[in-house]
Structures are given as structure tokens and as C-alpha cells.
Amino acid sequence: MALDAEGYIAVPPVTAFQPAFQAIVDDTLHQLRLTVGDDLHSLWLYGSVAFGTAVEGQSDLDVCLVFRHPLAPATRDSLAAVKERLTARHPVVSKIDVDKGTLSEVMDPNNLNTWGYWLKHHCRCLYGEDLSVRFNRFRPSKALARALNGDFTKVLDEYVAKLSCALPGRQQWQRAAARKVIRSTNMLRQDSDADWPATLAEHVSRFVLRYPDQEAAIAFFLAESYQPGASAREFISQLDAFRGWLVQQLEQS
Structure with a gap:
């Protein structure tokens, strides 16, 4: 089970991306930065691609975007179009999932057991401020599981x-x-x-x-x-x- 020696939930080590997935990681980072521009606070990956256990043609690319401000509807539409193009260009993944939130939502104490835990223990920051360092490690709890x-x-x-x-x-x-x-x-x-x-x-x-x-x-x-x-x-x-x-x-x- 995923606990460290002190009884905290483990933080996964950062490793090199699998060669088969490097192109889609690079393309995704480039296209999303280009689309969102200065409103993008940080970009993260989570899941199997992020931590080197993905299977070609079967695994998803899981992306998390944190914005400085709520996005305009036009930008949201552009993001959806970019996701479709990236999926078509890179059949190495089965689909692309994008989770989105604003900086204020991420740092809201009421969201500690959701956003805080997720960034600390499941995400890998590729661009922008690494917010995971602002959160302490989490211990297992029923409240966390339910959140x-x-x-x-x-x-x-x-x-x-x-x-x-x-x-x-x-x-x-x-x-x-x-x-x-x-x-x-x-x-x-x-x-x-x-x-x-x-x-x-x-x-x-x-x-x-x-x-x-x-x-x-x-x-x-x-x-x-x-x-x-x-x-x-x-x-x-x-x-x-x-x-x-x-x-x-x-x-x-």
C-alpha cells in the first residue's frame, strides 16, 4: 500500500517520461500554453503517463490545468477543440482528460482534501508554480476518501x-x-x-x-x-x- 515510512500517503517519485509518450506530452504542453496564454497559472499531469507506467494505445493522458482567473467561454471552446486535435494526432493514448480549476479554488481551505491532496500526491507539475510544495503530506483517513x-x-x-x-x-x-x-x-x-x-x-x-x-x-x-x-x-x-x-x-x- 502507498504509505511512506512515517505513515503518510506516499508522494510518487518523478521519473523520465516513457519515450513513446514524450511527443504527446510536449505537444500538449505547447498547445495548451498557446491556447490559454497568460491566464494559465500551471499545468500538471497525473496518472500513468505522468509516472511512467502507461500502456500504448490503452492509457489516457490525464491533464490538470490551474487558471489565474475563470476562463471566457471562447477560451473554453478553444480548449475543447485543442483536446480533440491532440487526441486525433496522438493515437498512443486512448483519450485525453482535462481537469480545470482556478487558483483561488485550488488554494481554498475547503478544498484541501480534494485539490490539495490531488496536487500533492497525484500530480506532476510541468509548467508554472509547483503548488504541491504549499501542502503538507496527507495521512489516510475516511474523510479524505469521501472527499x-x-x-x-x-x-x-x-x-x-x-x-x-x-x-x-x-x-x-x-x-x-x-x-x-x-x-x-x-x-x-x-x-x-x-x-x-x-x-x-x-x-x-x-x-x-x-x-x-x-x-x-x-x-x-x-x-x-x-x-x-x-x-x-x-x-x-x-x-x-x-x-x-x-x-x-x-x-x-
Whole structure:
């Protein structure tokens, strides 16, 4: 599990980018800086590309942008267009996800367990001020898990809507939804739990130890998180059933 010797959640070491992904990293940095201009405070990567574990053609490029001020609608539209062009130019990634926030949102004390934790423990700054140095390391906690995953019903609703409408990219939506489901199980932790799962497999292992009767259900989502094979109808059915169970458990805890 991802803890350091002092019991804090580990901060991943920065390594060289995998050669296959260097071009898209460079192109993304250049295009986004060009599009946003002086309103861009900092640009970050997170996920497998950021830390050297990406798989060609399967992994996403996960980007986080921090702006000095809220963006004008025209700039937001330009960002969306840039993302589409980058995705088309670089099939080495399955898709590009961009998280956005303003500097005031990031530094708001009310967002410490979301933005603060995320930048400190999951992101790699490529451009601008490295805000991660402003935050202390975090320890595992139930409050942290719930802050990070409390939006799971809303997020899963969005994925279900895309799958129900047969929008392009079914496999990527199923993969993303499965990963959200797995990570959301960390909300079932106890205040006394000192561990902190880092990988999807670690989330599943700790979940099965506590809920062995749900092993088959979570194994389905683990398989889908890597290589989606279920039909959209089957996936939604499994998702609705597990989500209902998870909500019930959270209400009782």
C-alpha cells in the first residue's frame, strides 16, 4: 500500500517520461500554453503517463490545468477543440482528460482534501508554480476518501448516460466507470484503517477482505477497468446493482 515510512500517503517519485509518450506530452504542453496564454497559472499531469507506467494505445493522458482567473467561454471552446486535435494526432493514448480549476479554488481551505491532496500526491507539475510544495503530506483517513469519491453517483450517472445513448467510445467509458467504481470502495474504510490503496488491484484486494460476498462483482469491474468486454447493457446492469449496494453500505456506515 502507498504509505511512506512515517505513515503518510506516499508522494510518487518523478521519473523520465516513457519515450513513446514524450511527443504527446510536449505537444500538449505547447498547445495548451498557446491556447490559454497568460491566464494559465500551471499545468500538471497525473496518472500513468505522468509516472511512467502507461500502456500504448490503452492509457489516457490525464491533464490538470490551474487558471489565474475563470476562463471566457471562447477560451473554453478553444480548449475543447485543442483536446480533440491532440487526441486525433496522438493515437498512443486512448483519450485525453482535462481537469480545470482556478487558483483561488485550488488554494481554498475547503478544498484541501480534494485539490490539495490531488496536487500533492497525484500530480506532476510541468509548467508554472509547483503548488504541491504549499501542502503538507496527507495521512489516510475516511474523510479524505469521501472527499475524493463523494461525487461517484453523479460521475457514474454521466457514464451511464453516454453508454445508454450509444455514443462513440463505449470501451473507454466502461473502463473509466469501472475504475471510478473500484476507487469509490475506499469510502467504506474505517477511521482506524491505516493503509491507503494506490492501484486498482490494491483497492480490490482490501475490499474483498472485508466484503468477500462481493468478490465476483468487484472482479467484473476490475476486468472491465483493463479490457472492457461486456455489452453496454450488461455493464449498466452490473453497475446499477453494485452502486445500489455501495450506497446502502455508505448510508449504514
